[in-house]
Amino acid sequence: MTKPDSLIQVGCDRLVECIRDMSARYIAKTGKAPRTLILVGGSALAMHGIRETSDDVDLYSPDPVIVKIARDVEASSGFPVDVTMKKNLWGDLNIRDIEEDALVMKQIEVGGHTVDIAALSVETLFIVKANTFREKDRDDLPGILGKTSIERVLERISHLWEKEPAHEIEIAVSNTISELQLAAGRTITRDDFIRVDEEIVSEWRETVFQDFPWLAPAAMSMRA
Structure with missing residues (x-):
């Protein structure tokens, strides 16, 4: 079975635009930029240049507002947006210092705010x-x-x-x-x-x- 294009073409540009959309919605709701948006999984691999694309937009954020916005963006964009609030990204292994470990890969301007796009370290x-x-x-x-x-x-x-x-x-x-x-x-x-x-x-x-x-x-x- 062929995957929909949305599942095979989530490259860096599309990742950034998705985060831009999420950030704009977050700013509209809260009046401030989201503090923690960390790409994990295939999205992090794409941002590090290890893969060309990811199957989805895969993020860590401890903010429940981001989780809600992600559902809305997924519904409107047509491609999966997966946000986890847990530090055990897969299995039982906890990455307790996930925010300190993450590297800021790109900064974007959204509605007069600077938003950091970070990714889990390659290690x-x-x-x-x-x-x-x-x-x-x-x-x-x-x-x-x-x-x-x-x-x-x-x-x-x-x-x-x-x-x-x-x-x-x-x-x-x-x-x-x-x-x-x-x-x-x-x-x-x-x-x-x-x-x-x-x-x-x-x-x-x-x-x-x-x-x-x-x-x-x-x-x-x-x-x-």
Whole structure:
């Protein structure tokens, strides 16, 4: 079955125009610009230049007014606009610092107000997609890794480790290391952990490195 054009042609220009429309409606309702509009998922990939298009307009915002406006824009535009207020974008992995992690990719002027269009960082995108267990997300990982590095992805998940209970993030760390190896086409080595704090590495020796036994002894001497 052929998808409607609206599901295959949501590129950067259309993303920006959708956010412009949402922002104009928000300003009309509240008299101020929306504070948090963060592209996630395929929309973030498109804004980062990893994909040409997204299947929908995929946003994070904690503002219920934005959620309501998104429904109205979807109804009038004919293409899906999905806004989540939850910081666990997929599955159980929480991105508690999502607003601090996001990068402002573009600024637009709407009704005399400046609106920031932000996107989830490529490092966080890699981690999130490495933990969805969906083949379509796994297919995105080499392209995402091409915009960053193994060292930076490991650094980013170490920051998430500090914010989450260990038993909740151990699986995410293991999945991320596994998917990094597949996306990079090579084995992770001790040199890849150079940006990870030694205290966190010590914690990983007791948990995560059980899944990667060749890393445990190497990690113990990485800063020797």
